[in-house]
Amino acid sequence: MSAAGTPKVELRGVKKRFGDKVVLDGLDLRIEPGHSLVVIGGSGTGKSVMIKCVLGILTPDEGQIFVDGQEVTNLRGRAREEVLRKFAMLFQGAALFDSLPVWENVAFGLIQGRGIARNKARDIAIEKLAKVGLGADVALLSPAELSGGMQKRVGLARAIAADPEIIFFDEPTTGLDPIMADVINDLIISTVKDLGVTTLSITHDMVSARKISDHIAMLYKGKIVWGGPTSEIDRTDNPFVDQFIHGRADGPIKMEVRA
Amino acid sequence: MNVLATIGRFTLGFFRETGRLSVFTGDSVSGVVRPPLYWYLIAQQMMRIGFYSLPVVGLTAFFTGGVLALQIYNGASRYGAESFVPVVVLVGITRELGPVIAGLMVAGRVAAAIAAEIGTMRVTEQIDALTTLSTNPIKYLVVPRLVAAVISMPILVAIADSIGVFGGYVASTQSLGFNGAVYMNNTMNGLTFDDVSSGLIKAAVFGFLIALMGCFNGFHSRGGAQGVGSATTNAVVSASILILAANYLLTNLLFTK
Ligand SMILES: Nc1ncnc2c1ncn2[C@@H]1O[C@H](COP(=O)(O)OP(=O)(O)O)[C@@H](O)[C@H]1O
Numbered sequence: 001m002s003a004a005g006t007p008k009v010e011l012r013g014v015k016k017r018f019g020d021k022v023v024l025d026g027l028d029l030r031i032e033p034g035h036s037l038v039v040i041g042g043s044g045t046g047k048s049v050m051i052k053c054v055l056g057i058l059t060p061d062e063g064q065i066f067v068d069g070q071e072v073t074n075l076r077g078r079a080r081e082e083v084l085r086k087f088a089m090l091f092q093g094a095a096l097f098d099s100l101p102v103w104e105n106v107a108f109g110l111i112q113g114r115g116i117a118r119n120k121a122r123d124i125a126i127e128k129l130a131k132v133g134l135g136a137d138v139a140l141l142s143p144a145e146l147s148g149g150m151q152k153r154v155g156l157a158r159a160i161a162a163d164p165e166i167i168f169f170d171e172p173t174t175g176l177d178p179i180m181a182d183v184i185n186d187l188i189i190s191t192v193k194d195l196g197v198t199t200l201s202i203t204h205d206m207v208s209a210r211k212i213s214d215h216i217a218m219l220y221k222g223k224i225v226w227g228g229p230t231s232e233i234d235r236t237d238n239p240f241v242d243q244f245i246h247g248r249a250d251g252p253i254k255m256e257v258r259a
Numbered sequence: 260m261n262v263l264a265t266i267g268r269f270t271l272g273f274f275r276e277t278g279r280l281s282v283f284t285g286d287s288v289s290g291v292v293r294p295p296l297y298w299y300l301i302a303q304q305m306m307r308i309g310f311y312s313l314p315v316v317g318l319t320a321f322f323t324g325g326v327l328a329l330q331i332y333n334g335a336s337r338y339g340a341e342s343f344v345p346v347v348v349l350v351g352i353t354r355e356l357g358p359v360i361a362g363l364m365v366a367g368r369v370a371a372a373i374a375a376e377i378g379t380m381r382v383t384e385q386i387d388a389l390t391t392l393s394t395n396p397i398k399y400l401v402v403p404r405l406v407a408a409v410i411s412m413p414i415l416v417a418i419a420d421s422i423g424v425f426g427g428y429v430a431s432t433q434s435l436g437f438n439g440a441v442y443m444n445n446t447m448n449g450l451t452f453d454d455v456s457s458g459l460i461k462a463a464v465f466g467f468l469i470a471l472m473g474c475f476n477g478f479h480s481r482g483g484a485q486g487v488g489s490a491t492t493n494a495v496v497s498a499s500i501l502i503l504a505a506n507y508l509l510t511n512l513l514f515t516k
């Protein structure tokens with residue numbers, strides 16, 4: 001669909017600060033169509049802020065953001081909603097609507113965003129739930145009745161429900177036990193393959209990062225300090241990456257006590 | 260030096276907050292006229308804001324009407340003006356106490372509930388999730404609550420007025436020896452459209468303020484459970500103060516001709 005060489009999503013010199021705290025400091029990032037990019041970085045380095053800038057939930061102070069070559073930095077209203085139809089997101093805490101049963105959560109974007117009839121949306125929702133390994137019996141439960149891992153699965157089903165082109169995963173495995181984390185990783189890989197989508201994930205879980213990515217970039221102090229294919233991450237001599245993937249306290253990365 | 264800095268910071272904070280509230284109010288009000296309007300959500304909120312507030316508003320109105328009758332009788336009897344009790348109860352309830360008491364009770368119940376619910380949605384990223392699902396959170400969350408409150412409050416107050424007058428009737432006939440038929444007759448004769456309608460206008464304004472404060476504080480809460488807690492408190496306090504201030508302004512506007 002996109003012309004050769006046009007990245008699916010591109011951030012150019014994006015800056016974002018809260019008060020006098022600079023979170024993103026001239027961030028440049030390209031996500032090529034069909035790639036699965038994982039951005040790694042410590043807690044509080046601004047990974048979620050970066051994603052929210054792309055989605056327009058936050059507005060960057062400076063810099064530009066492009067989707068399929070179209071500048072979207074300051075879009076609002078209808079134009080923003082149009083662009084957002086290409087995107088889906090799995091939130092860190094799943095962010096399910098607790099006033100609605102599971103199936104309506106999954107069908108929400110179909111019913112509200114696209115005006116699909118409830119009956120039809122419900123069938124699609126049950127089909128998507130099956131894709132993430134949940135039976136139709138879960139459909140009528142309320143999100144509060146589900147475990148963390150199941151909530152993530154429902155969140156994943158909601159993300160893929162409207163057949164997006166780009167999916168963002170915010171810490172998909174954080175807070176899950178290693179086995180459930182692996183289940184989620186596998187689900188991400190299989191759904192992504194199925195849909196042929198472009199993905200951007202952010203995580204500090206290196207096991208997950210290696211597994212679900214074909215490219216990795218590292219965020220530190222508001223900038224991307226390294227980027228490359230996943231296979232190269234162990235061969236780089238970049239001191240930031242080296243320290244991060246080996247989890248060492250000594251190195252160029254200084255833990256900020258005040259996150 | 261330090262004092263100046265503190266004053267400066269306070270002033271900046273005040274203007275920032277006022278600015279944010281203005282933008283939020285503008286977005287919300289313009290959301291009412293731009294489609295889509297979620298009718299089923301409005302109906303659902305009318306149940307929660309209006310219907311479920313009936314017991315507490317009814318009870319407070321009943322006792323307030325009763326107390327009003329007792330106190331006015333006490334004062335009026337010094338001048339032999341006991342026969343004015345029904346009409347003074349009526350005017351007091353319909354113009355002031357009905358709307359204000361209902362407003363304050365609903366502020367406590369509903370502004371808190373709205374702020375807690377929307378605040379929780381904010382800190383658990385549910386509001387961001389709405390955005391990513393092509394749904395405008397202002398239209399989906401705020402507009403239905405505003406519309407429902409503005410419609411529900413006058414209805415609630417109309418009922419509270421009746422119950423309040425009935426409270427006065429009960430107190431007067433049971434404790435003060437009034438004749439029931441005479442009391443009712445006096446009340447009916449004293450009933451004017453202006454007294455009642457002015458109270459209902461107030462009620463609609465109070466409903467707007469209650470929903471607005473609940474939504475605004477919830478929307479801008481952050482910092483987990485504690486943030487939601489203070490959003491809830493702020494919602495109730497600010498709604499109550501605004502109700503009393505608006506009541507003064509509206510009374511000035513409606514009755515000083
Ligand atoms: N809406 C906001 N207002 C103020 N500060 C924020 C906001 N969102 C994020 N921050 C701050 O930005 C920094 C980066 O946050 P975040 O992107 O969530 O980190 P992470 O990399 O762990 O996802 C944190 O210090 C956080 O406190």
Ligand SMILES: [Mg+2]
Pocket residue numbers: 047048049092170171
């Ligand atoms: Mg985060």
